[in-house]
Amino acid sequence: MSETVKFTIDGKECIGKKGQYIVDAAAENGVYIPVLCHMKDVIPAGSCRVCTVKANGRNMAACTSPVEEGMSIENNTAELLDIRKAIVEMLFVEGNHFCPACEKSGNCDLQALGYKYQMMVPRFPYVFERRNIDATTPKIFLERNRCIFCKRCVRMIKDAEGRSIFAFKGRGETLEINIDHKLAANMTDEMAQLAMDICPVGAILRKEVGFNEAIGTRKYDKKVIGSDIENNHQ
Amino acid sequence: MAQKVTIEPVTRVEGHGKVTIHLDDNMNVAQSRLHIVEFRGFERFVQGRPYWEAPVLVQRLCGICPVSHHLAAAKALDVIVGAGTGHGLTATGEKMRRLMHYGQIFQSHALHFFHLSSPDFLLGYDADPAIRNVIGVALNFPDLAVQGVMMRKFGQEIIEHTAGKKVHGTGAIPGGINKNLSIEERDLFLHGADPLNIDKMIEWADSALQFFKGYYMQNRATIDDFAHFPSNHLSLVRKDGALDLYHGVLRAVDAEGNKILNDVDYQDYYNYIEEEVKSWSYMKFPYLKHLGKEKGWYRVGPLARLNTCDFIPSPMAQKEFEIYKAVTNGKPNNYCLHTHWARLIELLHSAEIMKDLLNDPDLLKTDLVSKGIKVHEGVGLLEAPRGTLFHHYKINDNDEITMANLIVSTTNNNEPMNQSVNFVAKRAMSGKAEITEPMKNQVEMAIRAYDPCLSCATHALGKMPLDIKMYDAKGNEIDHYKS
Ligand code: SF4
Numbered sequence: 070m071s072e073t074v075k076f077t078i079d080g081k082e083c084i085g086k087k088g089q090y091i092v093d094a095a096a097e098n099g100v101y102i103p104v105l106c107h108m109k110d111v112i113p114a115g116s117c118r119v120c121t122v123k124a125n126g127r128n129m130a131a132c133t134s135p136v137e138e139g140m141s142i143e144n145n146t147a148e149l150l151d152i153r154k155a156i157v158e159m160l161f162v163e164g165n166h167f168c169p170a171c172e173k174s175g176n177c178d179l180q181a182l183g184y185k186y187q188m189m190v191p192r193f194p195y196v197f198e199r200r201n202i203d204a205t206t207p208k209i210f211l212e213r214n215r216c217i218f219c220k221r222c223v224r225m226i227k228d229a230e231g232r233s234i235f236a237f238k239g240r241g242e243t244l245e246i247n248i249d250h251k252l253a254a255n256m257t258d259e260m261a262q263l264a265m266d267i268c269p270v271g272a273i274l275r276k277e278v279g280f281n282e283a284i285g286t287r288k289y290d291k292k293v294i295g296s297d298i299e300n301n302h303q
Numbered sequence: 304m305a306q307k308v309t310i311e312p313v314t315r316v317e318g319h320g321k322v323t324i325h326l327d328d329n330m331n332v333a334q335s336r337l338h339i340v341e342f343r344g345f346e347r348f349v350q351g352r353p354y355w356e357a358p359v360l361v362q363r364l365c366g367i368c369p370v371s372h373h374l375a376a377a378k379a380l381d382v383i384v385g386a387g388t389g390h391g392l393t394a395t396g397e398k399m400r401r402l403m404h405y406g407q408i409f410q411s412h413a414l415h416f417f418h419l420s421s422p423d424f425l426l427g428y429d430a431d432p433a434i435r436n437v438i439g440v441a442l443n444f445p446d447l448a449v450q451g452v453m454m455r456k457f458g459q460e461i462i463e464h465t466a467g468k469k470v471h472g473t474g475a476i477p478g479g480i481n482k483n484l485s486i487e488e489r490d491l492f493l494h495g496a497d498p499l500n501i502d503k504m505i506e507w508a509d510s511a512l513q514f515f516k517g518y519y520m521q522n523r524a525t526i527d528d529f530a531h532f533p534s535n536h537l538s539l540v541r542k543d544g545a546l547d548l549y550h551g552v553l554r555a556v557d558a559e560g561n562k563i564l565n566d567v568d569y570q571d572y573y574n575y576i577e578e579e580v581k582s583w584s585y586m587k588f589p590y591l592k593h594l595g596k597e598k599g600w601y602r603v604g605p606l607a608r609l610n611t612c613d614f615i616p617s618p619m620a621q622k623e624f625e626i627y628k629a630v631t632n633g634k635p636n637n638y639c640l641h642t643h644w645a646r647l648i649e650l651l652h653s654a655e656i657m658k659d660l661l662n663d664p665d666l667l668k669t670d671l672v673s674k675g676i677k678v679h680e681g682v683g684l685l686e687a688p689r690g691t692l693f694h695h696y697k698i699n700d701n702d703e704i705t706m707a708n709l710i711v712s713t714t715n716n717n718e719p720m721n722q723s724v725n726f727v728a729k730r731a732m733s734g735k736a737e738i739t740e741p742m743k744n745q746v747e748m749a750i751r752a753y754d755p756c757l758s759c760a761t762h763a764l765g766k767m768p769l770d771i772k773m774y775d776a777k778g779n780e781i782d783h784y785k786s
Binding site: 169170172202204205210274276277278279280281282283284285286 | 351352353355356358359360363384466467468471472473474476477481482672701702703
């Protein structure tokens with residue numbers, strides 16, 4: 070049996086396993102910490118920083134920092150909520166996110182966080198960067214305008230031999246998500262669907278199924294993001 | 304001394320337009336024009352987008368009748384995904400879309416009659432503009448005002464339960480629909496508490512129509528005389544000649560009722576219709592190719608539809624259709640203000656059709672989408688509240704849209720609106736050195752009869768800022784009217 074550790078989040082006493090990332094341990098204790106790049110059981114990337122918490126007085130990414138015995142974690146403080154909201158705003162202004170015509174609307178984690186943090190007008194100027202679309206593979210429509218560089222697809226979508234179908238190219242401002250055309254040619258519908266589902270925004274679209282889910286039946290139509298974690302432990 | 308009068312913008316229509324009226328040396332109206340000064344550019348925005356996004360993206364060009372664009376785009380994409388046109392869809396797919404469409408027609412027609420045009424009839428076109436608006440109607444005819452609001456609400460709720468949202472929903476997808484109707488939803492509309500049930504809607508639609516007929520009988524001379532001119536009329540009709548607002552073949556008749564476009568398949572619309580660009584307007588001027596620019600222009604919308612169809616496939620509306628047709632001895636009706644009458648007959652028809660659909664068990668079934676072999680091009684047409692709406696798309700092998708052509712209802716009515724403005728301006732303004740508010744409103748009434756969608760938000764209060772300017776031959780402003 071793995072060793073347990075005790076810690077607190079906003080004063081609530083919690084129990085986790087040694088080495089467990091804060092974000093996962095929090096979820097098991099019914100505390101929601103927002104994520105965009107993190108996925109449970111996948112090697113963390115720590116790229117989006119929306120999970121920032123204050124652990125023992127220092128700002129840390131909850132998806133890359135393990136819980137420690139006696140750790141005091143701040144999560145829902147005004148300061149942290151504003152930091153998270155600012156990050157969400159930055160992601161919105163950096164890409165070209167037009168929710169009204171996006172098929173991921175209602176299923177989009179970024180949009181859901183925008184609602185959760187009641188983002189109205191971003192405090193940062195829009196970048197309006199020109200990004201290309203790659204529609205040349207049979208199953209995937211890659212809408213780079215919406216990519217937030219979370220790297221989920223790179224880490225998770227692999228072929229039978231373990232090769233990543235998606236990869237980053239370039240650095241800094243020239244960084245872009247790419248799809249391997251040869252590997253993508255063999256993607257099954259299930260893989261394409263999984264890629265679309267794990268992408269936290271509408272950058273990876275499975276072709277020809279857009280808008281199949283009626284309004285009212287989508288993931289965040291009726292509940293706020295994170296509420297399932299919070300409600301499970303009441 | 305020749306002069307030019309400018310009316311800008313026109314009030315109580317959807318959108319932003321201006322009118323210029325040119326007077327000759329004898330102060331008679333030489334020429335009038337309705338200028339559309341908005342530019343939307345959706346045909347360009349949609350290029351490069353995945354084709355299945357079009358019904359959701361393109362509907363954003365309008366907040367008043369987005370359902371029409373949503374469905375016209377979906378119909379074009381039905382062709383692209385190999386579901387064919389019209390009856391290629393599953394029964395549930397087609398009927399849910401029809402319900403959505405007739406809900407849209409119902410709410411839009413109710414909006415137009417009660418909120419936009421009724422102030423002219425109920426309060427008089429020469430009434431003080433301060434009260435000649437929807438607020439004036441609410442104060443003086445509270446029952447009618449409430450009916451208008453509730454009818455709109457009913458139509459909007461039909462849209463919500465078929466498209467997912469009251470405005471800008473996502474219900475229609477290529478090859479079908481993304482939801483059916485539950486028994487609870489159906490019963491809400493069939494047996495909801497008064498007034499929000501379909502029987503009340505039929506009753507109120509009928510009473511609005513009877514009100515207009517009564518008004519017409521008392522003011523027949525004025526209404527008939529207001530603006531009338533011969534024109535061609537174009538719309539979709541069902542294959543058997545019935546009025547059908549969702550699907551059919553293209554038919555056009557001339558002012559005498561001769562068929563000049565004989566029930567053709569709209570997939571080839573570009574063989575029959577051409578559009579002319581004029582330098583003074585962002586709106587194109589469509590015409591029937593074989594008749595040429597001068598003779599080929601046509602009207603669309605309620606007036607045109609009741610001129611092209613042979614009958615209305617719902618009993619109460621059919622009865623009213625017969626009374627309406629008798630006024631012109633069965634010939635096409637070319638009286639501009641009769642459009643309101645035709646619109647109210649369609650309002651009643653839409654309510655009757657919604658009732659039929661709601662009673663149809665196909666709406667509750669779960670077979671929602673059908674697809675076949677994909678092709679690269681598709682055309683979708685339907686009868687929007689304001690007239691025939693054309694959507695035409697081409698896609699490439701990567702599923703990206705490469706071409707979009709939209710001919711919206713108001714564009715089809717461009718030349719008729721100009722003709723009406725000209726007619727009324729000549730009547731009301733010739734020989735006058737000064738423009739009065741009632742004169743200005745008459746010009747607007749001529750435009751308003753078409754319920755044009757120029758897209759603007761100020762109409763709801765029955766007041767759009769409007770400027771009329773008069774210029775002499777040298778271009779000097781000699782009079783300026785501001786509402
Ligand atoms: S495409 Fe989606 S999953 Fe991949 S990096 Fe971009 S946002 Fe993340």
